[in-house]
Amino acid sequence: MHRYILRRLLFTLLVMFGVTIIVFTIMSFTPGNPAMIILGSSANKEAIDQLNHELGVDQPFFTRLYNYFEDIILRFDFGKSYRTREPVVKEILNRLPYTIRLSFISVVLSSFIGITLGTISAIRQYSLFDSVFTTLSMIFAAVPPFWLGMMLMLIFSLNLGLLPSSGLDTWKNYILPVTSLTIGSTVSIQRITRSSTLEVIRQDYVRTARAKGATEKDIIIKHILKNALLPVITMLGLNFGFLLGGSIITETVFSLPGLGIYIVNAIRMKDTPAVMAGSLFLAGLFSIIMLLVDVAHAYVDPRIKAKYTN
């Protein structure tokens, strides 16, 4: 098992290497140069060239790529943001608590709600409960997250005046963004729990358990859920990873200082160090989450554990 984990970690490093090259190349060949953006419209060519030279962006591509690798591998120096001249690692770490807090709460809530709803939907298949929640699930899956966020804001902040519309001052500020993120996450959890549970319910060992006289509660928890949860764990991992970097839309609507919007703004400003560090961070985090998901699989399903330990 440990060897498996080690192999996966090495693979993660390979992934990050690939991400570095791809993102760096894209940033290098897209139009716009940082000096023009930083200095704004009042600068003249001489000042722009000078600043570009100071930032080192006028060097050839491979030189810059090599220097970047050298800096991050030997010195763990991810550089300073072209825009603010602050170390990018510091800026990312500033934003991380907000992103993690929101993502974590959303994942926890969505897993409780989603798994519960999905299981009940499967067990009471074709009932009113099932029809209602599966339909709601499909509606919310189809709804664009931007629209959902704005609607929540308009209804609860503007019209009812119940909740603040943006920022993160008090616990109240978390309600709308978490709701927005949770709804999106819950629908995927609910649907996959439902389909996975339906599959498991039809299995022979469930019928055997019923025949043996086990209580309904025991059957659901010990026999059905445990087996149905495998794909759900994968989905949870994917959702968490996605929420960490992909909640850009919710961050935009609710003006949350998260990692997603940091990277998007950095791309707009051609702030290469910020984009690179942000992308690497997300790639690494995502890989580790998927590793944890796989390890969790091993613990839930002994057959998988056996595969990994061989």
Place this chain on the structure above:
Amino acid sequence: MKKLLTALLVVVILTTCIACGKTETTGSNSDKDTLTFALGTDIDALDPFQTGSMTSNVVSYEIYRGLVYLDENSKPQPSMAKSWDISPDGMEYTFYLRDDVLFHNGEKFTADDVVFTAEMAMNSPITRGDFGTFVEKAEAIDDYTVKFTLKEPFTPFLLHLEYYTPIHSRKAWEDAGSAEKYLEHPIGTGPYEFVSNEPGVKVVLKKFDDYYGGGPNIQPEFENVIFRIYNDPSAMSVAVETGEVDIVGSFYGKVPPSNIPLLEDNDDVEVIHQDSLLTTYLIMNMNEPLFADNIDLRKAINYAIDKQFVIDTAADGRGDIATSLPGPLVFGYSDKVKGYSYDIEKAKQHLAAAGYPNGEGLPTLVLSAQEQHKAVAESVQSSMQEAGIDVEIDIMERNAFLEDATMGNYQIGIMSISLNADAAIYSNCLASAHAEGGLNSSQLKDPHVDELFVKGAGELDEKKRLDIYEELFMYIDEQAYLAPIYYEKITYVYNKDLNLGTVYPKYLSASEITMKK
């Protein structure tokens, strides 16, 4: 029974939430001590020498003050300087400074801080391209007298002083040791001092008790000023409606134009539209022989643009038709410069004279523009189409467009600029020194234009200066080098209980904002 209890619990929780919610947003304004602005982007640096971003600089404007300040007519008035003398040859400016000004760190302001600030202005990549080209040196004559020596007579110097010399404290810089450390706690002499900056969230300032009063000699009413950062214009619009922010607009952050009618109907907020220094115009690439060698084509294009239609479509009717690049608020603007009215017949005549009767033989022109000017581009396209000029639109991402425009990689394009209130600075858009990488995206290289700009900057007599600029802009108009479209209005949306004080062309002044009694 369990279900009943659960239902009851849910009802109780909801009611509590509603109750809490309501008190939060219906607070009374009588003891309001904090003024909140919305900002459309994050702060880069609270130091105009380290960033050119307008969003950062409107915040810096509350922290720093300069030797002079510009009143609502953009005329320089005494601020940290009580008075000044200008030598007869216009090369030396001697400022007599106030001796009662304190920095936020308690240090007294002296001439040495002015010298220090001037050195920063001459070295900073943001300002040295302008300040560094006209200032030779600054020296302290004594503790409260400082003399600037210019390289050449430069009459708009006082105007630039406000923008280019927010006075920094030498001691604060030395104590900080580095630019990054300084930015953690910037020090100025303005009405509000820096308290904290949460990147991406908000900047908090509080009233500086020892503020000297500034030029207008006003003490701020609000104890605190907060600048909240919003990533989305619609969210900003909601925030001003719910009262979470008090002011939004202009360079602080723009609400979506489509929201403006809704906001105007809303009784909790006021909406005002002010004249500004912002001009939107069409540029023609003067590196291309198609335009450079054919004045009739340039005139045809000018006549073919229905400027009122552009204003009505792109700006909901808010704006004024432009006749020259600088607008009426700029010193050097002349109403004798007539511009080109919208006249399809004349456009067709000039098109024929250009060698393209009814547009035959004229290649399709590619009109490049940023996303924000999409509506302008489309209206221009449709009115030029009527004259027989075929136009294809290419909407680009902002930075990509700006890079192409400044380097001359385009055919025709939509630009908008907002400079300061003296025509001299428009040399940045029209003089050959600023082509290929500067603001002269027209790539105009006309020695006559260059010569007139130099003359205008160096002329000491105000009346003669006006004549020179009138001649200059009439010439540019005759040559139809570009096509001014309209002067934009800037919009502010704010809490109805506020009195905005003086609305300066580029910003508001938090120290002049008060609650209505």
